Amino acid sequence: MSRPKRDFYLRSALETAPDLLGKKLVHKTENGVLSGMIVEVEAYCGAEDKGCHAYKNRRTPRTEIMFGEGGYAYVYSIYGMYNCFNVVVGAKDNPECVFVRAAEPIDGIEQMKKNRGCDKTAELCSGPGKLCEALGIDKSCYGLDLMGNELYIENFREISKEQISVSPRINIDYAEECRDYLWRFYISENKFVSKVAKRFRNQSG
Numbered sequence: 001m002s003r004p005k006r007d008f009y010l011r012s013a014l015e016t017a018p019d020l021l022g023k024k025l026v027h028k029t030e031n032g033v034l035s036g037m038i039v040e041v042e043a044y045c046g047a048e049d050k051g052c053h054a055y056k057n058r059r060t061p062r063t064e065i066m067f068g069e070g071g072y073a074y075v076y077s078i079y080g081m082y083n084c085f086n087v088v089v090g091a092k093d094n095p096e097c098v099f100v101r102a103a104e105p106i107d108g109i110e111q112m113k114k115n116r117g118c119d120k121t122a123e124l125c126s127g128p129g130k131l132c133e134a135l136g137i138d139k140s141c142y143g144l145d146l147m148g149n150e151l152y153i154e155n156f157r158e159i160s161k162e163q164i165s166v167s168p169r170i171n172i173d174y175a176e177e178c179r180d181y182l183w184r185f186y187i188s189e190n191k192f193v194s195k196v197a198k199r200f201r202n203q204s205g
Helices: 013-020 109-116 128-135 173-180
Strands: 024-029 032-044 073-078 082-089 096-105 151-154 164-167 184-187
Touching: 013 032, 013 082, 013 096, 032 109, 032 128, 082 128, 096 128, 096 184, 109 128
Parallel strands: none
Antiparallel strands: 024 032, 024 151, 032 096, 032 184, 073 082, 082 096, 164 184
């Protein structure tokens, strides 16, 4: 399976985010290859985006990877128990990323069920914490080069603009006016998209 070149990741988050839909996220683990087709993402657009960890160019040990060039993994934890996977995008010193919220399981589904303690395939990767747990992505994956052979993205399925829906991003009420930006993209009618409140659902198709 072919993979996107580095240039794919050197674009802005708003350009890259919808183009990640239909790509396959692959993690080679000691328990085998685990993968899923990306079905839901959010764009986070750097210093001007109040929803972004790097708002006002906030540079910390956690956000440092975002200040490098695109094509690397940004993994962080929330609530002390869930991991979240992001794709760093854009040019060096322009901290943008795409947050991968959900995927459709493809390879290693039985192992994903063990990882999650869940027998329902539709529930394995239907949210950012679930996705990371199912695919075995944790903070040891922070900074991995997505052009490498451990954690990477493959071309998989072409998704047309007509198949993509948009909405505001999820759970960023702290971001003031930025919380209303239509920067969440997902494959319409895909059953593996995360379950979200009605106010976050489709704004346009």
